[in-house]
Amino acid sequence: MTLKLPVYLDNAASTRCDPRVVEAMLPYFSEHYGNAGSRNHSFGWAAEEAIDHAREQCATLLGAQAKEILFTSGATESNNLAIRGAANMYARGPAGSTGRGHIITCSIEHKAVLDPCKRLAKEGFDVTFLQPPPSGVITRAAVEAALRPDTMLVSIMWANNEIGTINEVPEIGALCHEKEIIFHTDGTQWVGKMPVDVERDGIDLLSWSGHKIYGPKGVGGLFVRRRKPRVRLESLVDGGGQERGMRSGTQNVTGIVGFGKACEIARAEMEADGIRLLRLRKKLEREMQQRLEVVQVNGHAERRIPGTTNISFGFVEGESLMMGIKDIACSSGSACTSASLEPSYVLKGLGVGDDLAHSSLRLSLGRWTTEEEIDYAITAITSAVEHLRRLSPLFDLHKEGIDISKIQWQAH
Numbered sequence: 001m002t003l004k005l006p007v008y009l010d011n012a013a014s015t016r017c018d019p020r021v022v023e024a025m026l027p028y029f030s031e032h033y034g035n036a037g038s039r040n041h042s043f044g045w046a047a048e049e050a051i052d053h054a055r056e057q058c059a060t061l062l063g064a065q066a067k068e069i070l071f072t073s074g075a076t077e078s079n080n081l082a083i084r085g086a087a088n089m090y091a092r093g094p095a096g097s098t099g100r101g102h103i104i105t106c107s108i109e110h111k112a113v114l115d116p117c118k119r120l121a122k123e124g125f126d127v128t129f130l131q132p133p134p135s136g137v138i139t140r141a142a143v144e145a146a147l148r149p150d151t152m153l154v155s156i157m158w159a160n161n162e163i164g165t166i167n168e169v170p171e172i173g174a175l176c177h178e179k180e181i182i183f184h185t186d187g188t189q190w191v192g193k194m195p196v197d198v199e200r201d202g203i204d205l206l207s208w209s210g211h212k213i214y215g216p217k218g219v220g221g222l223f224v225r226r227r228k229p230r231v232r233l234e235s236l237v238d239g240g241g242q243e244r245g246m247r248s249g250t251q252n253v254t255g256i257v258g259f260g261k262a263c264e265i266a267r268a269e270m271e272a273d274g275i276r277l278l279r280l281r282k283k284l285e286r287e288m289q290q291r292l293e294v295v296q297v298n299g300h301a302e303r304r305i306p307g308t309t310n311i312s313f314g315f316v317e318g319e320s321l322m323m324g325i326k327d328i329a330c331s332s333g334s335a336c337t338s339a340s341l342e343p344s345y346v347l348k349g350l351g352v353g354d355d356l357a358h359s360s361l362r363l364s365l366g367r368w369t370t371e372e373e374i375d376y377a378i379t380a381i382t383s384a385v386e387h388l389r390r391l392s393p394l395f396d397l398h399k400e401g402i403d404i405s406k407i408q409w410q411a412h
């Protein structure tokens with residue numbers, strides 16, 4: 001088989017919709033096009049039935065009850081609804097007052113968690129942003145040390161989207177339940193790839209997204225625990241009262257059908273997918289480290305989801321590296337495409353220096369990644385790095401054994 005270029009290694013950003021998902025969705029565009037809220041005719045019933053079925057598929061993946069699943073437009077909305085919805089529901093004082101309650105999160109969460117937390121901080125809540133250790137792993141002990149008598153909500157992601165590290169989620173869940181604090185986790189990079197049991201894992205609120213698990217874009221889920229404890233949320237969107245009043249608006253029937261199907265497939269295939277992806281990811285990391293010097297895999301070495309790696313290459317410039325590997329679709333730790341020249345806040349949060357953060361690549365494998373593609377990526381990245389280093393005077397100095405960081409640069 002000939003290799004089709006470019007090679008897609010950006011599955012942490014989005015995934016190809018599984019053809020089985022597309023097939024399940026198709027009848028709901030122009031055949032069963034009713035509004036699930038229409039209770040008086042078969043078009044409405046068909047839509048409602050399809051949504052009920054998808055809710056079961058989602059609940060089964062999480063070990064939850066169907067009634068505990070809300071459909072949203074994606075993990076961004078789920079995170080906002082969980083965090084702002086819980087904070088506002090259980091706030092101690094009225095809007096505008098101070099000391100409304102304490103929230104714990106972490107500085108390397110996705111922006112869809114950080115930004116709602118920052119908004120709440122402006123609205124009178126106290127927010128602790130835990131700083132991760134160099135491994136990137138947030139432990140139960142770190143959360144425990146930050147607890148206060150007025151802590152009301154903890155939001156810690158399950159697996160990090162940039163580096164793939166896994167936090168101590170079941171342990172943090174147990175801690176929160178002991179202390180009767182609501183625990184939310186952004187499970188977007190974990191759910192559908194690794195097993196979840198919301199009971200065993202002590203989770204009250206869990207966000208995840210369709211397009212990260214081979215489903216469609218624009219649809220996601222939020223698990224909201226209904227017993228022990230029963231968690232209530234203040235809605236962000238008011239209107240027709242859909243989704244138990246917590247998310248009004250006509251349901252995205254096609255999207256929800258696809259999301260449900262993606263969850264069903266993930267449950268059946270995650271174990272085999274995981275074994276295959278872990279082997280390919282390890283091969284990629286091993287070959288990079290064997291063929292090149294000054295290469296660093298960022299984040300914890302072992303506590304990682306199977307398909308994601310983040311590698312920094314010393315003595316190359318991030319932008320040039322991306323230009324040199326045009327046939328590989330991946331993400332860079334360098335935010336040069338945006339207005340700022342700041343490197344990734346996640347890598348900086350781990351203490352990775354600016355140079356190594358700028359010259360990092362996030363390579364994320366997925367259901368359709370082949371060994372051939374990994375071999376291509378290994379060769380392409382290796383030769384791009386070697387080429388750039390041949391042009392680098394700093395790399396020459398490094399090879400001569402001079403410690404660049406100790407050089408006293410002469411100002412003229």
Ligand SMILES: *Cc1c(COP(=O)(O)O)cnc(C)c1O
Nearest residue numbers: 074075076110112161188189209
């Ligand atoms: C992609 C992602 C999100 C955002 O999900 P959308 O469905 O695109 O809104 C949130 N959190 C994490 C960890 C992600 O990887």
